[in-house]
Amino acid sequence: MLEVKSLTKRFGTKAAVDKVSFQIDRSMMIGIIGRSGAGKSTFLRMMNRLTDASEGELLFEGRNVLSLKGAEKRQWQSDCAMIFQQFNLVPRMDVVSNVLHGTLGRRSTLATMFNLYPEEDIHKAIDILGRLGISEHAEKRAEALSGGQQQRVAIARALMQDPKVILADEPIASLDPMNAQTVMEALRRIHDEDGRMVIANLHTLDTARRYCDRIIGMRDGRVVFDGTPAQLTTGVARDIYGAGADFSEAATSTEIRDHEDVEAVERRLAKVTV
Known part of the structure; x- marks a missing residue:
């Protein structure tokens, strides 16, 4: 289904993603792990065509998505939905309208300007919210919801696109352990029930082991692990993680969020040397 061939992204002389190659032959839930700056987010942004690659190919179902332009590129971005760490919702807009934004790629400019949606799409959006356990919040402003609820709204918006692939860039990095579990269970259920490929960037080893079928480890832009x-x-x-013998998995566990924020964890990991 997905074949990545020597995918590279350079910023000046630095390779943020350096000749990454791997193949996925069936729909799976994939976790990509690694410290900050390993190239995880840049890889997802290239896959979604938010960032252009410097070299290489990225083939999905035999088609090089890096070469798509115009309408074909927009269709791919609809087929390959992106979920961000900071949700990217419209805070003062109601939840169901945020979900309906997942249909923008196939709506006319006029309908978009006047916020007009077919009744069928509205019912579909509410059904998806129900599937994610938050339909009772459909009429609330997005800013009134908790972080975990907002991330589920972002997942619902992605599902409105009816994508073949869902990319999740650090979807639980800003969430407490309970909400992180709820979000990861939702992504896993979407894969299991819909057969959609899910690729999630994660900082936490315990989460990757629990929810993913396959794990890819990146360090300094390169793949250094690919396995179960x-x-x-x-x-x-x-x-x-480029760590020494004193490395502890507690440094990447969701449990530490009870007493430390994510930024503090990333600062500590950044200081770890071989």
Whole structure:
């Protein structure tokens, strides 16, 4: 289904993503892990065509999506939905309208300007919210919801696109452990029930092992691990994070969010050396 061939993105002389290659032959839930700056987000942005690649190919169902332009590129971005760490909702807009924004790629400019939606789409949006356990919040402003609820609204918006692939860029990085679990269970259920490919960038080893079928580890723009959750040992994790013998998985666990924020964790990981 997906084949990545020597995918590279350079910013000046620095390669943020450096000749990344791997193949996925069936719909799976994939976790990409690695410290900040490993190239995880840049990879997803290239896949969604938010950022152009410097070199390489990215083939989905045999078609190089990096070469698409115009309407074909917009169709791919509809087929390949993106979920962001900071939700990217319209805070003062009601929840159901935020979800309906997932249809913007196939609506006319006039309908978009006047916020006009077919009744069928409105019912579909409410059904998706119900599936994610938040239909009772449909008429509330998005800013009135908790972080976990807002992320589920963002997932609902992605599902409105009816995508073949869902990309999630650090979807739980700003959430507490309970909401993080709810969001990850929602993504896993979408994969299991719909058969959609889900690729999620994650900082947490325990989360990657629990929810993903396959885990890809990135370090300094390169793939340094590609295997099953069972193969992600502490030693392997140490190599992915470029850490020494004192490396502790607690540094990447969701449990630490009870007493430390994510930014503090990332600062500590950034100081770890081999």
